[in-house]
Amino acid sequence: MASRPLNPTAASLLGFLHNGPLSGWDLVATAQMVIGDFWTLNRSQVYRELTAMSDAGLVEAGEPEARERRPFTITEEGRRAFAEWVAREPGPETIRFPLLLTIAFGAHLPPEQLATFVQRHRTAHAKRLSQYTEQLAAAQDAPDDPDRFALATLTFGITYEEAVLRWFDQLPAAIRGT
Amino acid sequence: MASRPLNPTAASLLGFLHNGPLSGWDLVATAQMVIGDFWTLNRSQVYRELTAMSDAGLVEAGEPEARERRPFTITEEGRRAFAEWVAREPGPETIRFPLLLTIAFGAHLPPEQLATFVQRHRTAHAKRLSQYTEQLAAAQDAPDDPDRFALATLTFGITYEEAVLRWFDQLPAAIRGT
DNA sequence: TGGTACATGTAACATGTTACATGATTAG
């Protein structure tokens, strides 16, 4: 048993299943909402992991409900596997930032074009920041259940986006444009 | 021709080859030094991309030199492919931060253990920041060739690490520990 | 009755990681 340690994606799905059975569809939605800002995953992946975990006995597929909806339930073995995973030292983060690649090779581009890319990305980040800020406000308005952990990850998003914006704004005009 | 657009990893290798022929080994070293902080790649990948690009006529393998070292030269077609890539809108960045996953599921962990993870990661980030700061100082001391672009990406690293440290330090004691 | 949102899944392929295997050159 315990073939090889869970991957973080599978482990997260198990994490969500602690609160009750969920279908693949729901898991995708939940994951994107809760961890989507610092952990990417998509539908295909979720269904694949569910199949694999079902084969491994970590989850159990329930009877199809309305709309072919198939709820998955975490098993005892699943709980054990999750507990093992969550207690392991988390790995280092990876950032893959294509805009920085383009900047690194910026000498190969006309300045105006680079500046256009930079501006567009800046705008996208500003938008993300304002979304996070709204979420934070909403979380603080709701009187009940101030989840420390969710708040901590949301705060990370805000800190990150603020930093990125500051970085954009201190770029030399030669890169940033006007 | 132009089968499908280059992936960013392959494109970066072509970017480095603009300054003259390099072996796979050298490319790995160069890439890790220049773009390694915001674009991960490893040896296997580099050799695979080189083989593929050689088949596609974007690079040419030279005669083996000392130690089986095989320098690759960029071709005209390679330059064209790179120019096309660098002029495309860069994709959105992806961050995958396992520590944030562990925090998101922090309710499943004894607080001391979570705090231990947090502390260890904080230390690692502090170290990275000081390395970046040193690099910046070194770059500013060298009188010649103040590469705007390299400076911009290095500054990103510094801004990012500073933000992460600030985030660590504002975490509630319940997560951060003492 | 027709469009939209819900729901699942497969196939094919691209990319990333780890382990293994081999050998040359250099410094001490």
Add this chain to the structure above:
DNA sequence: CTAATCATGTAACATGTTACATGTACCA
């Protein structure tokens, strides 16, 4: 002569992405 470093590569597998295919239920 021997250990460390340089250098290349393959195989196997894990993970991530995109496109395709299918069908249900709700709402207007």
